Amino acid sequence: MFWPWSGPVVLLIWIYLCCGLEGRTQGRSGSGEWTPWGAWSGCSSTCGQGASVRSRRCLRIPQELVCGGDSHQYRLCRLSECPSGAMPFRELQCALYNNRPVLGSQATYQWVPFYGAPNLCDLNCLAEGHTFYYTFGRVLDGTPCGPDSEGLCINGRCLTAGCDGVLGSGAHEDHCGQCGGRNGSCLFVRRVFSEASPPLGQSHGYWNVTLIPTGARHVRVTDRSRNYLALMGSDGRYVFNGDWAIDWPGAFEVAGTQVHYSRTRDHVESLWAVGPTGEDLYLQVLFQEPNPGIEFEFWLPRDAYYALQSHRSPLRQPQTREVEVGPQEAASAWTKPALSFPGPSLPREQPSDTESCQPCPGAKGRTQRLLHYCRSDFVFRARVLARLRVGEETRYDIQVQHSYKNWTPLERREFLWAPGTCPCPLLAPRAEYLVAAQRHINYEGTLDRLLLPHAGYARPWTPREDARIQEVARRCPQAAPLG
Numbered sequence: 001m002f003w004p005w006s007g008p009v010v011l012l013i014w015i016y017l018c019c020g021l022e023g024r025t026q027g028r029s030g031s032g033e034w035t036p037w038g039a040w041s042g043c044s045s046t047c048g049q050g051a052s053v054r055s056r057r058c059l060r061i062p063q064e065l066v067c068g069g070d071s072h073q074y075r076l077c078r079l080s081e082c083p084s085g086a087m088p089f090r091e092l093q094c095a096l097y098n099n100r101p102v103l104g105s106q107a108t109y110q111w112v113p114f115y116g117a118p119n120l121c122d123l124n125c126l127a128e129g130h131t132f133y134y135t136f137g138r139v140l141d142g143t144p145c146g147p148d149s150e151g152l153c154i155n156g157r158c159l160t161a162g163c164d165g166v167l168g169s170g171a172h173e174d175h176c177g178q179c180g181g182r183n184g185s186c187l188f189v190r191r192v193f194s195e196a197s198p199p200l201g202q203s204h205g206y207w208n209v210t211l212i213p214t215g216a217r218h219v220r221v222t223d224r225s226r227n228y229l230a231l232m233g234s235d236g237r238y239v240f241n242g243d244w245a246i247d248w249p250g251a252f253e254v255a256g257t258q259v260h261y262s263r264t265r266d267h268v269e270s271l272w273a274v275g276p277t278g279e280d281l282y283l284q285v286l287f288q289e290p291n292p293g294i295e296f297e298f299w300l301p302r303d304a305y306y307a308l309q310s311h312r313s314p315l316r317q318p319q320t321r322e323v324e325v326g327p328q329e330a331a332s333a334w335t336k337p338a339l340s341f342p343g344p345s346l347p348r349e350q351p352s353d354t355e356s357c358q359p360c361p362g363a364k365g366r367t368q369r370l371l372h373y374c375r376s377d378f379v380f381r382a383r384v385l386a387r388l389r390v391g392e393e394t395r396y397d398i399q400v401q402h403s404y405k406n407w408t409p410l411e412r413r414e415f416l417w418a419p420g421t422c423p424c425p426l427l428a429p430r431a432e433y434l435v436a437a438q439r440h441i442n443y444e445g446t447l448d449r450l451l452l453p454h455a456g457y458a459r460p461w462t463p464r465e466d467a468r469i470q471e472v473a474r475r476c477p478q479a480a481p482l483g
C-alpha cells in the first residue's frame with residue numbers, strides 16, 4: 001500500500017541521505033540547496049514578445065533554512081513579428097469578457113484595455129462607450145506593461161529585462177560591454193594631450209592627438225580652447241573638421257557607432273561616442289593657439305591597449321609628449337581653469353636620479369626564488385632600456401627577451417613599474433635581468449600594469465640564474481595564480 005505522494009517523499013529522503021550529508025561533512029551552511037534550473041518553458045505568446053519561465057526547487061531538511069534567491073526565473077522571448085491584424089495580448093484578455101454578464105447584472109459590454117489605472121499589471125478594461133473601467137484581476141504573465149513599455153508583467157509586477165534577458169535581474173552592461181560585469185575585462189584610458197603647438201617648421205596645423213583603437217567604448221574628449229578637434233577614419237578620410245573646413249556640431253556615423261560632436265560659444269568642444277568602434281579612429285587637433293590640454297578617455301579591450309601603448313611608446317613616436325594622469329589628479333585638474341592647466345601636481349616624466357638612494361638590503365636565497373616564482377604573474381628576462389621617474393613611481397622601459405611565465409601575453413616592449421623613486425631592487429639601464437613581476441590592476445580598473453613590488457625579485461641575468469629559474473619552475477605547484 002503506497003500513498004500517492006510516497007514516491008517524492010522517498011526521493012527526498014534519498015536525496016537527503018546521499019547528498020545532504022556530503023554537504024554537511026564539508027561544513028556547508030545550514031540552508032538548503034537548489035536543484036539545477038529546469039528547462040525554459042515555451043514562450044507565453046505565439047508572436048512578438050513574451051516571457052518564458054524556468055524553475056528550481058529548494059532541497060532541505062526541516063532544520064535547514066530555505067534557500068536564498070528565487071525559485072522562478074523569467075526571461076524575454078521574442079518570436080517573429082505578429083501579423084498586422086493580430087489582436088494584442090492585453091486586448092485579447094479584455095475581449096474575453098465581451099458580451100458576458102460580469103458585474104452582477106445582466107448588462108454586457110465590449111472591453112478594451114485601459115492604461116489609466118494605477119497598476120499596469122492589473123487587467124484594467126474600459127467598457128466601450130462608457131466611462132468606467134473594471135479590473136479583472138491580473139493580466140497573464142508575459143503581457144506587456146503598456147503600449148510603449150519595455151517591461152512585461154510577471155506575477156502582477158512590471159519587470160524589465162536585464163542585459164542577460166532575465167526579467168527583473170537588474171543586470172547592466174558594464175563599460176566593457178560585458179553583461180553584469182564589473183569593468184574588469186577592459187581598461188580605462190584617460191590622458192591629457194599637452195603638446196603645446198606643432199613643432200617649428202611644421203607648415204600645416206593638424207596634429208595627431210591619439211589613436212582611438214578599434215573596440216573603444218565610452219569615448220569622451222574635451223578641448224577648452226580656440227583649437228578645433230578633428231576626427232579621421234582609418235581610411236584617412238575626415239569625419240568632421242577636416243581639410244580646413246569646420247563643420248557644424250552634430251552626430252556623425254562612423255566606425256559603426258555614432259560620434260556626437262559639440263562646440264559651445266565659449267569654445268568648449270567635446271566629442272563622445274558609446275562605441276564600440278569598429279575601426280581605428282584618429283583624433284587630431286587643428287591648432288589656432290597654444291594648446292591648454294586636450295583631455296580624452298575611453299575604455300579599451302586589453303589587446304587594443306597594447307596597440308595603443310606601443311603606438312605611444314616614446315621611442316617609436318618621439319614627437320608625442322603625453323602626460324598620463326591618474327584618476328584623482330585628472331579629476332582635480334579638470335576643474336581648474338583652462339589657462340592654469342596642466343597644474344603642477346601632474347606627474348611628469350623625468351630621467352630618474354638615484355644618486356641619493358640608500359643601497360637596497362641584500363638579496364635572498366633559493367626559497368625566496370621559489371616563492372617569488374610561484375606567486376608572480378610574470379617571470380621573464382628583460383633588458384632595461386630606460387628608467388624614468390613618473391610622479392612618485394619609477395617606470396622602466398623594458399625589452400622582454402624571454403618569458404618563463406606570463407599571465408597575459410607580454411609584448412616585446414613593456415613598461416615595468418616600481419613603487420617609489422628609489423625602488424628596491426633598483427634596475428640599471430642597459431642591463432639584463434630576470435624579473436618576477438605582478439600584474440597590478442587598481443580598483444577602478446584604470447591601471448593595468450606590470451609591477452615590480454618593493455623587495456621583489458630581479459637578478460642580473462646569467463646562464464646560471466636561468467638554469468636555477470628553470471629548475472624552480474618545475475617545482476612550482478601547477479595551480480598558478482591565474483585567479
Ligand SMILES: *[C@@H]1O[C@H](CO)[C@@H](O)[C@H](O)[C@H]1NC(C)=O
Nearest residue numbers: 173174175176180181182183
Ligand atoms: C564602470 O565604470 C563606470 C564609469 O566609471 C561607472 O559609472 C560604473 O558604475 C562602473 N560599473 C561597475 C559595475 O562598477
Ligand SMILES: *[C@@H]1O[C@H](CO)[C@@H](O)[C@H](O)[C@H]1NC(C)=O
Nearest residue numbers: 206207208209211236282284
Ligand atoms: C597621424 O597619424 C596618421 C596615422 O598613423 C598618419 O598617417 C599621419 O601622418 C599622422 N599625422 C601627423 C600630422 O603626424
